[in-house]
Amino acid sequence: MTIKTTLGERLDKQAPLVFILPSVIIILFFSIFPLIVSLFIALSRLKFVKGGVELKFIGFLNFKKLIFGSQQYHLLGTFDQLTPIGYIIISLFTLIIFVWFIRYFKSQKISITGSIGRIVVSGGMFFILLLTLINLTTPKGLPGTLVVTLVYVFIGVLVQFLVGLGLALLCVKKIRGRSFFRTVFFIPMMITPVGIAYLFRMLTDMSKGPFAPIVTWFGFEESSWEVIPWGARTAVMIGDAWQWIPFMFIVLIAGLESLPTEQKEAALMDGAGGWQIFRDITWPTLLPVSVTIILIRLIEAFKIIDLPNVMTNGGPGIATESLSLHSYFNWRTMDLSGSAAVGYLLLIVAVFICVSFVNLLKNKIELAHR
């Protein structure tokens, strides 16, 4: 028996293709195609010549220069002998990884992909921790743009999340002027990052800025925190936090307000304290939304460029230069291949951290859902 299909039905069958194809083509053109081209540029030496550009394929030379060659100090920092504290931290980390693997292999859920994933995650984390320790805890060690970016990402996002959560917990309570504060907290998110960078550049200027009289009163007139590496990095992170805390706040307060009140009321009736309620009821329910916003911020934070560029120009030295700024400086000096190589390394690191973050917390989120 054959079923006759009408023209309309046949057209309906083609509809998904017709509607989706343009989007797919646009995405391919604007996203995938540049990604492939920039990979080719990263593997080439690009030179401007009359009439366009000259591309010469050089393999991994740009990456070699960044990881092992003359630009190693810029990307990976300056190395020194690990201190005893560094050895202790690395040993502890190795022990934790070892225990993690034993627990995994003892479990009944072993798989090839799971094993490979864990090896990649632990290997990557080991490298990042070792590099951070070598750069930051050794006498002659200096962070390169990779570790500086990781500092912005981990410390910055952690502070933004904690402050955002604190503010959300405060504002979810029915205190006087709640609406006003919600609006005020939202303002920084609406300002362009360059505007924030200029604002903080003025605020951190201790000779002419608004805090200059206070600093002078305390007797610190002859000081400038933008010439001290950690002072400059802190200034950048404060500016970044000021902009992004409202994002955390807005999403978390929405999460808090959507929580069912019955569990809380029952816990209160049973005599549970505030901390107990937060730990056992609020936090597990808030975990999925927390993971989502942290992931979004992690991805964004890896791309930080406006603040260090405007506030400190990447200085003092290269102390505040992020990977994005490193890539931009290379681009500005017409080293487009070097710039593409840094961009690709940034992509690899960001994908690794974000995928690891999601996978490591996947089980906890599933547990929270149950």
Next chain:
Amino acid sequence: MRNINNLLSRSIALIIGTVFFIVPSVYSKKYDGVTVNILTMEAPQIKGPMVKRAPDFKKLTGANINVIGVPFSDIYPKMESDFATGTNSVDAAVFAPQWMVDFIEPGYFEDLTPRVKSDSALEWDDVGYFFRSFSSTYGGKIYTIPLDGDFHMIYYRSDLLNAAGISPPKTWEEYIYIASRFHGQDMNGDGKPDYGSCISKKRNAQAYWMILSIVGGHLQTKGTGEGIFFDTKTMKPLVNNAAFSRAFDIYKETTKYAPPNEINLDVGDTRGLWTSGRCALTMDWGDIGTLSIEKGSKVKGKTGTSILPGSRLVLDRNSGKLVSCNQARCPYAINGVNHAPFAAFGGWSGAINVSADSKVKDAAYDFFSYMAQANQSNKDVTVGITGMNPYRISQFENINNWTSAGFSKASAENYLGAIKASLDSPNMILDLRIPKNQRYQQVVLDTEVHRFISGEITKEEAMQRIEDGWEEITEEMGRDTQLSAYRKTLGY
């Protein structure tokens, strides 16, 4: 009657038609409807006077001058990418003439020789020889019109030094002594302690020439042809030696007597500090002299100018060590001090994109010529905010031009004398003008000097890194090509 009426009406129509045809052609201008896009630095300097004079030029010629400003460090890449890719959104550029080789060799710049030769209003022979040759000419052809004359010099508070009975610094050791002597004193009467020295040291700005000005007197002794950047036989960088080591020490030492955020100060910041009376000494181009007489300046009549300090110890290029000056080693020394004034940057100059429309090229040339002509230029060089410093011979000779701008006769003579002494010095240092000089200086030198001054690396590491970085570029570009270009710029 009807015929007469017809004749009359036809005559009226003819007259009206003639008037309508002739009047616009009489009042139409040479470049009506032509727009010239000129790329330069986004700042009150250089861009400011062009923007200010553009309406007058439009009244004269009808051309629209559209000045596009970008940060200093973006000028070179914008020009290169625009010209090379054939975008040609930039019709002309006002930029650092030392970069011209990178744009002339691929054929991006218009040869201006015939236009200059036939332009009597420009008075080309009145432009100082150095600016006509080094800043404008390449391979015997003229490619840029100078709008500015640049030399690094030292500025000192003449009132303070006179009161203390101290002479202006002749050596860098004296510079440091004076800086230390006045550092912490209130020099502008606001009750706050001020600074001994203010030198721009910001990264990604215009600060990387400063270290070269310090090292110059230690490194070049036998005249301009000796050069300070590379060995003229091997193209080996002259950076990993005792002269640079000493220069790094001096550079760091000056920071002790400076504002706490000096390493992040651009020239605009140090100029502001100078005119507000907060510094006893500074090193800068000619701008400070004219800024100090402007309204609001607290150092009008208190600003002295001197050629760059020199050194009694100079580099023996064979041993790599510093040795004392003598007649044979330092033939141009004055009282045993080897001075080497540095023509840093070379002065902002205008060039024209060869691919621009011919009418646009004509308008661009006429605009540069208009800006450089004595009527405009003589006024602009006396105004501090223009960023333009004297480069015409007549500007050095006509003191009245300066006294009418607000200088006293003595201070004008002092200011112009210092520039002229730099310009006339047989031991003047030429800036680097080989292919990719921007990468040698603005990328490698700038980054490592800033890392050193920030305390990230030692002077030994900085010198090694600059040497390695320069060698890498030389190898990439071809040692022989670079050596040949370097020798040519020095007159070999």
